[in-house]
Amino acid sequence: MSPAVFRHLAEITNISANGVWLLTHDKALFMPYDEFPWFAEQSIKSIINVEESSDNHFYWPDFDVDLTLDMIEHPERFPLKAKNIEVA
Template identity: 70%
Template sequence: MSSLAHGNNTLEVEVTNISTHGIWLLAHDKELFMPYDKFPWFKDQAVKSIINVEEQSPGHFYWPDLDVDLTEEIIKHPGRFPLNAKNT
């Protein structure tokens, strides 16, 4: 018996815009905005690191190059969640 090869990730997520104010993320036909003052991990990072995003499960996003892990709930309501990392 042989194992099946892993398929491509069917969940779709894409960074659609990087501006001086923040980042726009498109996931499942929803656009989510992450301003740098609430999401400082993205400020001053290389574009290739910002656009390298994976959806680990529905509504759960991970940027492996930056080791940033966010949910849709955190992105929509950042005030409910304290920052757990320092802006470096």
């Protein structure tokens, strides 16, 4: 399949105070902000702009985040998280 086809398979179905729901390949995946902090301060427009650049690889170009299906389903296997750096 071409990348253009994959881009149509991923969709954000809900954004709540607790996290983001991604629907892909008939799976509903919840990404809580405590495990996926990159989404917490983003605009709705930026969050819904998701591409499935290859099978089970998701990219949010507006804030340069790449996640795989495995990372979303098993965040405990990937303990590193982004941190906000305060500039003095």
